[in-house]
Amino acid sequence: MKQLLEGSQAVAEAVRLCRPQVVAAYPITLQTHIIEGLAQQVANGELAAEFINAESEFGAASIVLGAVAGGARAFTATASQGLLLMTEVLYNIAGLRLPVVMVCANRAVGAPINIFSDHQDSMALRDAGWIQFYVESNQEAVDTLIQAYRIAEACELPVMVCMDGFFLTHTFESVELPTQAAVDDFLPPFHFARTLDPANPMTLGGGSEADNYQEYRSAKQAAVEDAQPVIEAFDAEFDDRFGRAHGGLLQAYRLHGAETALLGMGSLMGAVRDVVDKLRDRGQAVGALRLRCFRPFPAQALARYLSGVQRIIVLEKAISIGAGGILASELRAALHQAGMMMPVESVIGGLGGRDLTPQVIESVFHHLFGSKTGAVELRHLQALADARIRRYGLLDADTQWDTARAMQGMRHGRGGYAPSKPTSEMVKNGT
């Protein structure tokens, strides 16, 4: 049965269905409702878990590390600076191959301090050795969380489920929660083969030097790469059992016959689908590809899906300062490896919560690849009137402001609403 739930509430319910034995967290905006929900469940006796309100995110991550090493299923969630404060421990969790599952309620990173959503926080952890999912909807967040425990425990790898703060965490939308019995069937009880046990002493996390450290890293790289078919298989099995799949590693939308494809991650892809439909209705050959699993990076699958298109736009909500788009760079490398040389245009936007509206997404399609002949026309880029867009693909404030103004102009035939008196002040910001 479908319910209208807040994203965080839906995730808390999904976590409960996975029967974690330890929940540890430190509150931070955009994650708080998830943790409050879990605390409430524990207090109400609905969830038989040890709930530990840690003294910091570093502490919370350390607690779940220890819990899983002790054989317990564990959960934590954080965002932004909180994730960065966990960084050292998250590398250790990955290095120890501990199947921790966490949610990152994606939020911008300071300074300047900003509580709104982008992908900079979790992208900063991309090299840590965690599997990373970026979900589009709250239904996908729920389903991915349940899949995440199965994947984590089957592969002995930690999994981070990344969901956009506010756009998903604070959004009420319809979600179907699976039954406890169905989740129990899909997700067997956690049995950790390397559980620390005083009766059977062993070392977890011993030292390693130059003679074998590299082999550990190599084995780790192989383990994460090898998770790709597992992720696909469990999404397919989830579909069989629950009637919903989310694309496994990646999800195409109207890519068949598309000349221009937009690649992106997370909740912005809902608006992208709407824009693709609109442009398709006008006869424009556009499509979209949503990367669901960023780590492991499905380079071959991406190349396969994109083999038929002539040009690609990568729209992403994070930037590697000094280099540019992260997803765009990785895609270019993947395509190069596959011998594919179509142009890839990198666009960075939606930082610090700036909304990537359907109008902005449409303007990205038009300005970057708007030519009817299909050739890349740089003058369309220049039309955006900012060299930074060409160099780094960063959507600047003017571009979006102009779009907003153009929208109002189109709608009202003038620059927005401006009553004569007595309230001219009240809307001066809107004109």
Added chain:
Amino acid sequence: MSVFHEIRFHGRGGQGTVSAAALMALAAFEDGFESQAFPKFGSERRGAPVEAYVRISSTMIRAHNQVYAPDAVVIQDAGLLRSEALLRGLKRGGLIILNGEQNPDSESRDFRWICLPASQLGERHLGRSLPNTVLLGALAASTEWVSLGALEQAVTKLLASKGETLIKANIAALREGVGFITQAEEVVA
């Protein structure tokens, strides 16, 4: 029949703006529509401006964007009119439900204003000047986008953990808002 409505709520932290949006979305969902609600607030809390957005649709809602071209705007605090661009993007002919005695823009024919003293009406039932459910009642009665029954169910559901007294008080406040509209309609008729 295809249905698509967008509503933007403006208020201050502590006035139940986010809850009002959630209630509207819940009511629409109870009535069988797809719906969505989400807030935008800063790291400040009480007293600071808050916005919340609602979409009601007969088909699946995929976009997670804020609402830029609302069909209706609900203003929980008339004081916000001084500093915020509250009517930005409102569609021509769109509805404004204002918590206030007076239409501040009586010459404009672009929009339909409904002004009611929601804080005082709310206080009668809630014991403090909370305008949100009164305004919701007025919104539901003047648009018929959601049924009153569904709105009452939404209140019962969302406030389930807060106890029977508060649920009853909020339902009474809702009806107060509905009553304001129906009385006004009788006068016009």
